[in-house]
Amino acid sequence: MSAIEMLDVLKTYSGRRVVDAISVSVERSERVVLLGPSGCGKTTVLRLMAGLEVPDSGAINIDDNEVAVGGRNLIAPERRHIGMVFQDLALWPHMTVFQHLEFALRYDKLNQFPDKPSRILEVLEMVRMADRAHAKPGELSGGQQQRVALARALVTNPTIVLMDEPLSSLDHELNLHLRGEILRLHAALGFTLVYVTHSREEAADIGTRVIAMQNGKVHAHLPARSRTV
Numbered sequence: 654m655s656a657i658e659m660l661d662v663l664k665t666y667s668g669r670r671v672v673d674a675i676s677v678s679v680e681r682s683e684r685v686v687l688l689g690p691s692g693c694g695k696t697t698v699l700r701l702m703a704g705l706e707v708p709d710s711g712a713i714n715i716d717d718n719e720v721a722v723g724g725r726n727l728i729a730p731e732r733r734h735i736g737m738v739f740q741d742l743a744l745w746p747h748m749t750v751f752q753h754l755e756f757a758l759r760y761d762k763l764n765q766f767p768d769k770p771s772r773i774l775e776v777l778e779m780v781r782m783a784d785r786a787h788a789k790p791g792e793l794s795g796g797q798q799q800r801v802a803l804a805r806a807l808v809t810n811p812t813i814v815l816m817d818e819p820l821s822s823l824d825h826e827l828n829l830h831l832r833g834e835i836l837r838l839h840a841a842l843g844f845t846l847v848y849v850t851h852s853r854e855e856a857a858d859i860g861t862r863v864i865a866m867q868n869g870k871v872h873a874h875l876p877a878r879s880r881t882v
């Protein structure tokens with residue numbers, strides 16, 4: 654069964670084909686990387702999967718249920734069981750780490766975690782940030798902020814996690830380290846991962862499959878050399 658299926662999905666902005674009739678299928682627990690140059694449509698593909706954009710035409714299925722068709726989202730973002738790490742992280746300066754996760758848990762429509770504080774601490778342990786639960790983003794390093802964004806994406810126990818260039822702003826050493834952490838979390842939690850990057854090396858390291866995009870189209874399927882954890 655496919656975790657995510659995009660069938661002939663078209664998205665235009667002012668008549669420009671930003672996502673140009675893309676068909677992509679992602680299997681459960683797979684790690685698929687979308688690789689491509691700036692402006693090729695990677696973020697837009699993730700936003701379509703998440704339900705933050707509506708396709709002009711085509712269809713999107715999640716777990717074999719149709720969630721969007723041309724012109725219409727059928728299932729709202731908070732009902733898609735998707736966690737997302739945004740390209741710019743989207744952390745709020747006035748909120749603590751703990752409050753960021755608390756906010757995300759409000760959208761847990763399954764109400765999986767009646768004891769929210771202990772769930773939040775559990776996830777902060779996973780990303781090794783429990784000791785900074787009461788810090789605000791301005792008091793954290795870049796790598797720590799990335800971990801908070803990661804924790805917020807994972808706290809609702811999503812079946813699908815979308816990561817939009819989550820490590821691109823970090824130095825090489827920290828980038829390598831956090832790649833390992835993402836692979837470790839994936840192995841432990843078994844979510845389906847769609848990961849966006851413009852780095853070939855990062856793509857080959859993270860992906861069990863790499864899809865190269867260009868000008869809103871799938872350009873090639875590249876071999877991945879996936880490390881094991």
Ligand SMILES: Nc1ncnc2c1ncn2[C@@H]1O[C@H](COP(=O)(O)OP(=O)(O)OP(=O)(O)O)[C@@H](O)[C@H]1O
Nearest residue numbers: 666671689690691692693694695696697698740851
């Ligand atoms: N809301 C919008 N309105 C108009 N144009 C948009 C909008 N969002 C994206 N675009 C345009 O769509 C194209 C694809 O954008 P997108 O953000 O998906 O690219 P990307 O591959 O993620 O790029 P980057 O690697 O720089 O993040 C770009 O040309 C962008 O300017």
Ligand SMILES: [Mg+2]
Nearest residue numbers: 695696740817
């Ligand atoms: Mg982008």
